[in-house]
Amino acid sequence: MLLDGIRTPQDVAALPVEALPFLAHEIREEIIQVCSLNGGHLAASLGSVDLAVAVHHVFPEESTRLIWDTGHQAYAHKLLTGRRDRFHTLRRPGGLSGFLKRSESAYDHFGAGHACTAISAALGFSRGAALRGEQRQTIAILGDGAATGGMVYEAINNARAHAGRLMVILNDNEMSISPNVGSISRILTRLTSTRTFLSLEGGAWRAMGRIPRFGTRLRALASRAKFGLKHMVLPSNFFEDFGFKYYGPLDGHDIPLLVRTLKQLSRIEGPVLLHVLSRKGKGCSFAESNPAKYHGFAPFVLETGAKRPSGEGPSPITYTQAFGDAVVELAERDERVVAITAAMPEGTGLGPFAERFPERFFDVGIAEPHAVTFAAGLAADGLRPVVAIYSTFLQRAFDQIVHDVALQKLPVIFAIDRAGVVGEDGPTHHGVLDLGYLGMVPGMVVMAPGDENELRRMLATAVDYQGGPIALRYPRSAALGLAETAPLETLAIGKSRRLRDGRDIHLWSLGATLGAAQKAADQLVAQGFAPSLVDARFLAPLDEEALAAIVEPTDLVVTIEENGPVGGFGEAVLRFYRERGQGPRVLPLTLPHAFVQQGKRPELLAQAGLDADGIVASIKSALGHLAEQRASGQQQ
Missing domain, CATH: 3.40.50.970 (Thiamin diphosphate (ThDP)-binding fold, Pyr/PP domains)
Structure with missing residues (x-):
């Protein structure tokens, strides 16, 4: 297999152009296989395989700065930059990220998980190179969906002021273009991106600038002539109005064409935009026919694309x-x-x-x-x-x-x-x-x-x-699976609901941690405690009346939330009692004050101590010897 020999982009560059489509086919098979087991962003990554192969073939240099917008279309990029041996760990705990991470590879120059950031970041890299006097290629690749985001246009508006070899590749997998306009555009693109045209254009431009008195006027006339030629058959090009040299659209799955064009465009200074047309899910029939479904999908049956059964029976409503x-x-x-x-x-x-x-x-x-x-x-x-x-x-x-x-x-x-x-x-x-x-x-x-x-x-x-x-x-998960659907009744603003009466230990859960809190309360009862349980419902405003009723300094209020510790529910309860100057001890149970890594949701919650066992363990640790005494007394 060709893919077995790929460790760096230099290995891709060493392959003959005619071998690249076969490499792309192997990459697609690898992506489909791994996504069938791990889930992931299948359709977008399959659609960008040919583009990734062509870009790494033409720009293998370590100095090239390749910025992928969002990152979920960059699975092929991972396979071409030394991560093939770990690709089976994609999206697993401790494995490869489903997006781009600077800490994961020297070829991931900019992390991305949210859309619309690539051009702005690329401008930063381009300007940085210019300030150091370096000549290097900076490339931003974004999908057409990102073109709906305002940040893209803020960056485009700013690009004219930034010199350097900046290329933006618009990977368009949704927009359609009529055959006539497409054919004319491809002809003009072939003309204006050839070595001869670029050489003539650049030489003529420099020569006109040297003509005394009339140079500036001739340049303006030449620019209007070129503009007029293109726009007799094409509408005004938005990107050229912002200072980009626009080329395309091209077939995003024609690797030889992409390679030729990228080589020609690599010689152009200033901002360039290459528009390619691709198909989401390319090479996988069910992903091609329903790309929205397979944008981000759970593990699936390889032969049919059907979601793999979990073996846990029907899930409750989400x-x-x-x-x-x-x-x-x-x-x-x-x-x-x-x-x-x-x-x-x-x-x-x-x-x-x-x-x-x-x-x-x-x-x-x-x-x-x-x-x-x-x-x-x-x-x-x-x-x-x-x-x-x-x-x-x-x-x-x-x-x-x-x-x-x-x-x-x-x-x-x-x-x-x-x-x-x-x-x-x-x-x-x-x-x-x-x-x-x-x-x-x-x-x-x-x-x-x-x-x-x-x-x-x-x-x-x-x-x-x-x-x-x-x-x-609310979370991305199944709900509790209640037997009856409640009517659409309104709640009193800022009022909690008490689910269990008790003493000494008071569990206050906010949000979807309620199921774990209920199980924790049951465990505590089985161990001889008598906890109360409250569904807080509101972070703001707090149910201050209910909190104020807990006054014993020997009591323990345990707040439980699926949020970081700063500014959350636990911190609000602590502040409430601190401002009163008296009250019970408060034990906030939260997610860590850190960027939580990837993993299955139940496992991540357990690691944070927000499952039932973790909640009970935290409470018993806080109670210290009292918990041990009560447990010992129950055993006797």
Whole structure:
């Protein structure tokens, strides 16, 4: 196999061009095999294999800075840069990341898990090289989905000011182009990217500049002539208007064509944009036919693409499904309810809403800041916008949450999916900061449901609430699987619910840790303790009345949350008792103050001590000898 001999990009460069398609085929087989066992971003990575092979063939130098946007299309890049022997560990604990990490390889020049960052980072590398007087190629590769994000255009607007060999490759796997326009564009691209044309163009440009008095005028005339030739048959090119030299679109699966073009474009100074057309899921029939399904998918049966059975029987409804069902029900009874997503209609559970209420559904693309301010405008006009965004991506819109929503007390509803640890996608996608950054915003109501029925009640409460912004956060996991679906009743703002009476030990769980807290309470009872259990429901405002009722200094309040320790629920409870000047001991149980690595969700929670056994162990450790005495007394 050709892939067996690839350790560095230099090995790719040593292969003849005619061998590269065979290498690409082997890479696709490897990606499909590993993703069938580990899950992963299958469709995007298969679509970019040929491009990755061509880029590494033409630019094997260690000095080349190759920046992949997002990173989930870079599996081939990993295989071509010395990680083939560890590729089977993809997305596993301690294994290769599903994204790019600077700590993983010298060829991962910039980490990425969120979209739209590649051009900005590439500009930084390009400017850094220029400041040091270095001549090197910097390449940013991004998908067309990223082109919906505003950060891309901020970078494009800034690119003209940056000299150097900067190339942006737009890997377009969704846009279509008519055959006539495509054919003309390919002809012009072949003409304007040949060595002869580039040589003539550069020489003529320099010669015109040396003509006294008329040089500048001749250059302007020549530029208009070239511009006019292209635009007699093509519409105005957006990228050229921003100072890029545009080439394409090209067939992103024609490796010899890509190699020829990349070699020709490598000689151009200044920003260049190469537009290639590719097919998501290329080489895998079921991924090609349904690329959205296999964007990020669980382990699957290799022959059919069907999800591998877990062996655990049917799963309960997920929190995402519960949200999707509830928001449709609320929209049916309240025509003010509208829904917004940032390029994640299926992932956030809004697919049924989009089908039922297409005129009230808005997918704004990968544009979270715009999504939030757009929702603010809708709310200011009397509507009830529900903004469904993953926790990790909502971080990108913090200023809009503060300035455009909270400051104006607008009733925007934030439905925050993927809160807490998400599993194999790792630190770029865990949502472990939202309680901290939302809880600090004045006037923001922050809720977290402990089960699927609580989610329904909280969403109904949010639609009914008029006092300002309100958020509910929930994880990427199955809910508790309750037997009955609760009606859409509203909750009293800032009020918890007591699930078990007790003494001495008081478990306060916020959000999806409730199931583990219930099991921990059962274990403690079996060991002779009498803990109370409270579903806190709200981070902000706290249920201060219920907390104030716990006054004995010998008591222990245990807060349990799937969030980092800074700014979360435990810290809020500690602050409450500190400001009162008296109260019980408080034991906050949280995720660590660190970037949590990849792994299966239950395993990550267990490592953090947030499963039932971990909760009990932490409590017994805090109680010290008292716990040992009680356990000893029970055994006697």
